[in-house]
Amino acid sequence: MNKFYANICERFGLNAYVMGDYQKAESWFRKLEQSEPNSIRVLRNLGVISLALGRSEEAERYLLREEKLYGPSFYRHSALGDLAYATGKRKEAAKRYRLALKDPECAEGGKAFHMREFIEQRLAMSEDEKRFANAMKAMEIFKKAEELRESGEHLEAIKYFMESFALDETNWPALNNAASIHLNALKNPAEAEPLFRQAFELSRSPQVARNLDLCIQALEKSQKNQGQKKRWRVRA
Incomplete structure (x- = not known):
């Protein structure tokens, strides 16, 4: 695979991931994996995508492979912390989040400083057995919300997504999904x-x-349309 096509695969894969189309994102990085199976961009992105698709064991293999080949870093610790958090491994999650916070990239002025507050919240959740248990309950409620969304029960889905967030203040996907229903459905x-x-x-x-x-x-479009309707009523 030439460099130009490899970069195209990466860009299209990242675009698909940002749009929430994880299967399409995976297909692009699978193409890239054929020519550079041990590159950081392949290992990290397939690890994160696998986690998003619910394949935690596969995600762990990719992320640990990246760490073994390239050494520890903020992003590797935080990704492995998120993986441990999602799979109920409280002590491992706390360990990884502590290491992420100690990394210079997470210090003030570092490239990852903007993530520090979130990692601190996740660490606090992981260090508290009761709060972590609530986070695990939040994941179950989140799954129920997804089922309701898929069946078209939009208001109930929003209710469950918000209940999930209430149990885990770091569960931003619940907020994102509730908002998406409000916007799109x-x-x-x-x-x-x-x-x-x-x-x-x-x-x-x-x-x-x-x-x-x-x-x-x-x-903005909705507000503009409402303004036009008001003007039309005044003219009438």
Whole structure:
């Protein structure tokens, strides 16, 4: 695979990931994996994508392989911390989050300083057995919310996503998903916007940033249309 096509695979894969199309993202990085199976961009992204698709064992293999080949770093510790957190390994999650916070990249002025507050929240959750147990309950409620969303029960799905977030204050995907239903299914950007904003403040996720931008555009369009309707009523 030539360098140009490899970069295309990476870019399209990242774009698909940001859009939430994890299967398409995986397909692009699988192509890249054929020519550079041990590159950082392949190991890290297939690890993160596998976790997003619920394949935790596969995610762990990729992320540990990256760490073995390239050594520890903030992003490797935080990704492995998220993996441990998602799979109920409380002590391992706490260990990884502590290491991530000690990394210079996470210090003030470092490239990952914007993630420090979130990692600190995750560490606090992982160090507290009761709060961590609530986080595990939140994951079960989150799964129920996804089932409701898929069956078209939008209001119930929002209710469950918000219950999930109430149990785990770091569960930004619950906020993002509730907001997405408000925006896409219920056509209510005004309700979606504060949820997207809160999810972005927590995660700094490019995916959430894109959703927030689309929501703001929809909100501005809605407000413009409402203004036009008012003017038409006055003229009538």
